[in-house]
Amino acid sequence: MNREQNWKRLSGETFDVCIIGAGASGAGAALDAALRGYRVALIDRGDIASETSSRSTKLIHGGVRYLEQAVKKLDLAQLRQVRHGLAERRTVLRNAPHLAHPLALMTPVFSAFEGLYMSIGLTLYSYFARHDAFPKGRWLNRAQALERMPTLTPQMHSAVLYYDGQFNDARYALALAHSADEAGAAVVNYAAVTGFKHDVNGQLTTATAQDQLTGETVAIRSKLFLNCTGPYADAVRRMANPALDPRIRPSKGVHLVLPRETLRSDCAILIPKTADGRVVFAIPFGDKVFVGTTDNDYSDLNHEPVLEPQEVDYLLDTLRPYLAKTPDRADVQAGFGGIRPLIVSSRTDTKALLRDHEVEHDPASGLLSLLGGKWTTYRLMAQDLIDQVGQLLSNPAQSATETHFLVGGENYQFAAWQTLQQRYGLPADSCQHLMRTYGNRAERVAQLILEQPALAQKLTASQPFLQAEVIYQVREEMAMTLRDVLARRWRLELSDWQLTAQLVPQVGDLMAAELGWSEEHGRQQVRNYQSLLASFVKQAGLTPERSEMASV
Template identity: 40%
Template sequence: MQICRGKETCKAGRILKMEKQSRANQILNLQKETYDILFIGGGSTGAGAAFDAAKRGYKTALIEKKDFASGTSSRSTKLIHGGVRYLAQFHFKLIHEALTERQRLLENAPHLVKPLKFVLPAYRFYERPYYGIGLTLYDILASKGKLPSHKTISKSEAIHEFAAIKKKGLFGGITYYDAQFNDARLNVLLARSAQKEGATVANRVELVSFIKENGKLKGANLKDLETGKTFPVYAKIIANTTGIWVDHVRKLDDPRTFNVLSPSQGIHLVFSKKKIPCESAMIIPKTKDGRVVFIIPWEDQVILGTTDTPVENPGDEPLPIGNEVQFLLDTGNDYLESKLTQKDIQSVFVGIRPLISPEGNQDTKNISREEVILVSNSGLVTMGGGKWSTYRKMSEDLVDKLIQVGNLESKKECSTKVYPFPGAAGYSETLYQEIEKTYKIDTAFAKRLQNYYGTEVFVILGKKPKLIGKGVPYFEEEVIFAVKEEFALGVTDVLARRLRILFVNLDLAEKMVRPIANILSKQLKWKEKTKQKEEATAIELIESLKKSYR
């Protein structure tokens, strides 16, 4: 295996060279350029579409009010999947599309997207053949996918695959494959790739108002939230990719427009692997409210989720509501040998699904997850719905629509189907062995680095990386890289979306607030007041998350 170090050329012929991207230059570009397309909202859809547009050769700008993936795009169930539960709803086109995209992501970002074996348990004699029929169709819809087909397994095999499974009454089960991923890191990688392809990319930039001429959009007034400065940006076409805030942006364009969003929140609880020992994942096929629930190993911990609760006014940092926590504990305990309690929870994260329902349907479990594109009278193009698994196809469809609505000059065809993302060139699943040997760290630490950075890891860490703290399996160089190359501007950016600590262990996250703030303060030249504010904001968020389930 060839390892990329420094400026070495990898197998794909690309050179891994870290070059600091100046945010100040990006803001300056926004003020002086006229763009073909301006994307407002830097989640999976906005970042993915900006990457697609820039790669086609369009002059592209991408702005995000907070941090890339700060909303729904970092709070998924961490699955790239077709959606087994959609079989019962006959959403075969959506399933096939998602399974096709699953295979592309496994090949384009192998360090971030991994095959994952699932166990579907059977506690009634007829369940294995019944589920087998559906999973046979799932395999067929995967068509040219390279993951193994489903397999019927015995009780002993089910226990071997998922040690924590409840043994009483178990007949056996079925195994099948999907994929899991690191959502926030893929989102940031999309923003990086968009910038690499020539797009202007900046977070902490807010849309203030639209600029119109004869009733048609010609630009937007933006505010740099770092400096407080407001300035105009001009573009031939503007895309609204703001997720759960699409209606807010649509009303800035036309205050008379009706709402199309039917938001739904899903919570996830995180536990230690000691509490839920497993290597494979498990799918609970039906809950009391008609959903499926997943129990998934991730980041060396275990995730239990999710719920589907309609919400009217989602906030920036959503928390569990009602009996959501107890519902997941009860659901998990119906299928686990060792019972879970609130004391076992290490962290919680909540995502808001940006479901689009122009008819006003509030039964969020049954609203289609397919994409929706809306065009206003002024020319604002809004995309909503969809899911992470189909982000690339959604991006392609959105850019095609923007070209049409904006009457843009035809340039290159979409070329994102095959694109080795940074860290993918020369990648191997045994890369962690070289990382372990090079930096004299344990296997779990080395595997995390492999799965975060792929073959970029040696360039990022250098020869002698320094631990953030004693016994803490994170390096200072990772934080510096997050600032210089991954757009991180605050403590929670790093804790939540670059290193993912906030999502797996709140106690550890609390201990790391100050060390990370110290590194950021030096890199971003903060004043002491700014540093203290960042620390306080992170601690406040951690405490609110802890209180939400205790």
């Protein structure tokens, strides 16, 4: 992806669709539209997937909670969500096998009745997923459960095991955008829409976008404009038509991050019901465990949602009954928050609001808005949206995304890491990381080492990250800031604030050389990012001594 070339395309072409928002739904819609032959622009005011889509629980699932509600309330709409989710789970894993894989989850239970209840539900869940190649779930006795996860509480009666999908959300969205780019879309990050122009009939004709890195503005001409901005959708809707009523009720969800030793297992824990009726997961991700999520109203959309002290306590307290030894605040190494785009409903509880999606067409302005939804069904959401685009353009075409491999996914073989190691002499952990991160394009990263042998060095001995990756991410993946690399191209910011702060200067030097930053600009970028990381520690109520941020 070449941002400079794509920026020039924004002013030099007239598009069929201009998609605003490059998260899961926007990037998915861009790929769908480009594969159908439409002329596509995809822009985002920040980085690709810099908001909600990179801050999920990293699960691809039909929704065990939806299934329970469907059965209890005989709610066919909830049941459809489960069936669609499970069907799309298979597609998500197939199209980017380097970024998604099956994950075992266990639910410890404290009585035979509870175990029977969970087993019946998960048997039904497995029935709906019977066409998948996932392992089958089963009811484990206490000894079997402890063998799989030694840190579970001995107070449990037994545990129920089932399987869902896990994925790298930020890189999956990036693969969608990258694939759209290669299919012909003009993809530009850090391009914020500041206004629209209308024709005499009130229909949108042009969007004014400002480059958030240079301040330059551009007029984007398009037949249709698609609003895929998730929790920020109402702002774009009202920019296009101030008479529209709000449709989104934002909900904040946070995760905290603990050491991998918390579980000592490749399995995750599903906590099916908390004291206030939510569902919480403890999930291994890399060398950490993510615990979340919360679900609370959130109105301050101008500020990034962050982990707060009461949320740390809530998640640790929720985990406590399920582990023999509960981690304490000193064990928390990072955290992250996201905002769910719940569609407004007459119900008052955010846990009960509909999570399904809706395609809204505003006839007064012509704006199409994709509202609500979830990661698992991003492809169906995009397909519904682009189906409507075809109707409005009087040029319908069939979607081709169900069987389209994303960048890095085609002919992927994880075992190819051994070839990388033999050919380039890189550490085994780095080669495995390259395959899981870049898929069949891993060798393109390694080839940079032939040009500059110093790029074969790791940034730190404890992690597999190579210097060559930073150069590749700038040249091929449109990484423009330090956070693009450390929070999204890699997921280090999400998992370890302290280590991230330590690596910022090294990454800054590599990016400065590649992007032509001045010495002062590079230093300022490093200072700003380290200050941001320190603010996360402070806002979470963690002690500076624990984080050692003050000394970085």
